[in-house]
Amino acid sequence: MTTEGKQPGSDSRSAKRLLLGEPLPTDKLDGQLLPKKLALPIFASDALSSVAYAPQELLMILMLGGLAFLSFAPWVAACVVVLLVVVVASYRQLIKAYPSGGGDYEVAHKNLGEKAGLVVASALLVDYVLTVAVSVASGVDNIISALPDLNPWRIELAVGFVLLLMAVNLRGVRESSKAFAVPTYLFIGSVFVMIVVGLLRTAFGDAPVASSAAFTVEGEDLSRAAFILLLLRAFSSGCSALTGVEAVSNGVPAFRRPKVRNAQSTLVLMGGTAIVLFAGLTAVALVSGVHYAENACSLDGFANCETAPQPSLMAQVAAAVFGQGSILFFIIQAATACVLLLAANTAFNGFPLLGAVLARDAYAPKSLNTRGDRLVFSNGMILLGLAACAILVIYQASLTQLIQLYIIGVFVSFTLGQTGMVRHWVRMLRAGEGDRGEVWRGLVINSGGALLTAVVLIVVTVTKFTHGAWLVFVLMPVLYTLMLGVNRYYRDVDREIEVDDTTTFGSAGDHAIVMIGKMQKPALKALDYALAARHESIAAVHVSTDEEATRLLENQWKQQDIRVPLVILESPYRDFAVPIVTYIKRYRELHGPTVVTVYLPQYIVGHWWESLLHNRRAKRVRNQLMLVHGVAIALVPWLLDSSELIYGRRSRPLPGQERRGEPIRAVTRTPLPPPGDRHAHR
């Protein structure tokens, strides 16, 4: 007999409930939709939080050329701002044209074909994982900037936060957004105040001074080419401020109606906020003289570079403006850390949605398109969480290393998404659809977007490839190939099981085999059920591997006066399936083709360890018999209660599961009816 654990009613279920909350019905789906004021923190935290690291990475790269290079910072930052404006404008068009949440994937798929769509999908999947990793790493950086004692637990903290986010998200969208709205608004507010105060103090002649303002670093003597490359690299790193803009376009279905307008205005609001914070923070950092180096030890004046990390740019600015250790300093750091963790949360909204879309289109396992008890795509969330943890462990939660892998994917999807939009508008123009002015406007905006993002993609690739981004160019093709393979597999399966003209009913014959090991209740229950099903003919079959046991069974069979014929099959190789297969073959030779139902008693055990104590034989037999043509397997369950009697644990019964333990007597009417009668009606 096979054994299976009880799924429902087990204790693990109540633990799950405690963690995730009660299950929600499907019609609650609308109730889970997001109003704008909650959608902003959810979908915008990624783009906004980039402010916490984009200026830092921008300035850090520039400082590789020496302090003098910092004078180029405003220009580089301005380029980033311009790019941000263009991209936000482009995505406003995209949301309107494709509001189903497929985002760049859908646009590229529909307008540029399957392959472009899959390139975007693989780019986005990689980038979602990196969004989690980078944001959490940066968040932990900011926490450590405020509480340096935590430095030894950097990786553990990062992994812990990812798992926490995963758990929160598994509970469902709205609850997470509620919990997340406060810190996002706090971050926007407090950083804005910090920028204003910093700039006002400067205006009034009391400019804030960063702790690192006195640190110097030796600039290398750069050739003209290296000079330009350095500027481009700084720009590339600054572009990390753009990550997350696409999140809104992927999340449109989660918005409250009118979805498109709400999503669009959220996008614009987010873009505006991001620009103000990015530009403002860069300005205050420059004004207060933050000198931030990739390797703290290269800073002339930084004392304990070996033991402690350099505080993040955000921490240095906050300390300069409000004073190290002031309450406002800690508020800024806490809000920054929180919003970075929420940025990771964006991916927990986007990745499962994209996964579900891919699963719907049969490019990913169907299980990614299954909503869990709490109406979220649980499997996608778990996948994302585990992948992010792996990346964090591999890269030791180092922001500087992780950021090198980042953005490539974003700009791949930006470029292909915008190109798809251009194709979309051109097609509309040709077909004469839509408002002519609007179409032209869209075409111009998206053409600009496509061109600009393509250029940036090239810049980013060139400047980052050797710094670690090559890995992304390995992962993307792997994902691409996997998705293509999955699609081909599903297509083949669908074709195989498609109902066509040749599909007809008409299997005939109805022979039942009840496998009898010993004269025990589970076997008799199976026999009883087989009798109840009134098969045309029925045989109790015993596979003999031990002569003595067989003889005992034969005697008991006669004693109990069971009038179903007991067929003994010899099994010299102690195999249980082959003799039965042979029996079925012979039966068919005599009686013609017939459907054969094999009844197998099956123990249901209450604890995982119990299954160690029961032979796996029946499971093997079942799997083997299922390969035989024209055979159905009827599992007759027998719930083993003894463990619960001994160990005093009783699991919750499923609704409808009235009583257990005495299945044969439960519907008893007559004692041992002559089964021969049933046989007679053949």
Add this chain to the structure above:
Amino acid sequence: MTTEGKQPGSDSRSAKRLLLGEPLPTDKLDGQLLPKKLALPIFASDALSSVAYAPQELLMILMLGGLAFLSFAPWVAACVVVLLVVVVASYRQLIKAYPSGGGDYEVAHKNLGEKAGLVVASALLVDYVLTVAVSVASGVDNIISALPDLNPWRIELAVGFVLLLMAVNLRGVRESSKAFAVPTYLFIGSVFVMIVVGLLRTAFGDAPVASSAAFTVEGEDLSRAAFILLLLRAFSSGCSALTGVEAVSNGVPAFRRPKVRNAQSTLVLMGGTAIVLFAGLTAVALVSGVHYAENACSLDGFANCETAPQPSLMAQVAAAVFGQGSILFFIIQAATACVLLLAANTAFNGFPLLGAVLARDAYAPKSLNTRGDRLVFSNGMILLGLAACAILVIYQASLTQLIQLYIIGVFVSFTLGQTGMVRHWVRMLRAGEGDRGEVWRGLVINSGGALLTAVVLIVVTVTKFTHGAWLVFVLMPVLYTLMLGVNRYYRDVDREIEVDDTTTFGSAGDHAIVMIGKMQKPALKALDYALAARHESIAAVHVSTDEEATRLLENQWKQQDIRVPLVILESPYRDFAVPIVTYIKRYRELHGPTVVTVYLPQYIVGHWWESLLHNRRAKRVRNQLMLVHGVAIALVPWLLDSSELIYGRRSRPLPGQERRGEPIRAVTRTPLPPPGDRHAHR
């Protein structure tokens, strides 16, 4: 739908065949029995191989007291020899009285009760694992003594050998014994020659001189108590020469007929050989002045104690007698290493046999009593192999540490086994059974044996407990408790499923539910089989989680003109089991108690990865429905071929598995018969 891998015909099967050989029928069991000349190497290698380490450990302990203590060595060795004679004599009696292979376990169980039996069993189980670990560790020691370059791979070598032994044993008893007979005889012969040559050279005034003869070690100033304790410790370590004597008594069923006489003479032959080799080797070692210390660095004169291990006693004697690097030296080392590995092999014969006996008596999982394809108890072998590997890794394959855990278990089972024998003879005396003289002889021999082994057990425990043997005293109670728990579990299950007077047939009613997800062949095949089974009433049931899909199905249902009623069940929580459970409940409210058969289509996939691409939903549904009272699950398999079509792999079909891929048409006679007719015969 659930997915299950195909067990037979898969590629893993052919790999298994290559490794293990073709399966053997049960009636070949007698052909697998051992003639004496093969039984000796198999069952005696353990006891004989102890010679390779027992003298070494004995001398090593004595040397803790300084070189002067070596003069006690002959006396201590003599004690060991006497003990060996007594134990062999005792076991001759035991084999005759209990030839079924249960050995000490059976004797203690039958004569002293269940608990004594389980104590013996747990002691033996622990000691089998340690036999493997100690023998392999010592074997690797001897290999490294000859080839010191292998020292860094000590643990890897040890684990590798254990896995090799496991694989060889999984192929079956006789083949392993053939492979193993040669080195055992080579070992006996070559060591015997070495002893004779060594002693003859001494007699003729040309005594061999060991390389370590010049090394000295400082003796501690010992109190009288410490002096005696040291002698006892040396004796305890020397007693490791006795391990393996019981192997023959546990292996009687594997002997060729007449089993008892063959086993007895093998035992005596083994005992004699062990005594000659042990005494001879100790003598030559003393004559040639081998100075062996636990820590090579404590030896005054041993140069590279930090980097290289001291050669084993066997290697030092061989080098002294035949010359370091001579061919005979390498033959001795190779034979020693081989016979030690074969000693480990003894455990691979004994452990699974004991496991099977325990499983037969319901103290261990039944799977330990299942003979594999090659007629051996495969599961026990795998368990032993893995446990030994774990111990070797934990103790870094260090012989000196492992030997501290050893012997305790052996003497526990010796003592209880002999005590049981005493009880056996006393009972026979009282009942007046058997030949009076023989019974009295047995009583005297076994009383002596019991007394002596009990004393030794106390000595061994006292001298070894703090040196690591405490672990054995933790493991044994754990095993003991586990076995008692397993027994109680099986007893409870057996009582629960026992057929009694109240067991009656008579389940009535015959309703079939066919779960329909989409209009696809697997679902229709399930419906077809349900129709073929001619249930009293039948309903196609669709659990609706997506309105659109449900509407499509309803239309197709009408289009295809399937006259089985399609019941739509709403599932707001996207659960599949609960709506069906509710449906069954309502059905029974209307029609009275009835057996319900739920038909579930089930994908059978060819590769493990395919199951990732199919929802696990049906498996969950199946497990949930099996908890419902009065429900049987009929699995209708659908073999997915597409993967093989794409990837060009086709697995071997099971006999009887004629054709695949078109199950519905296969037995077609009439296209789409009106199922309404079937309904009518209610």
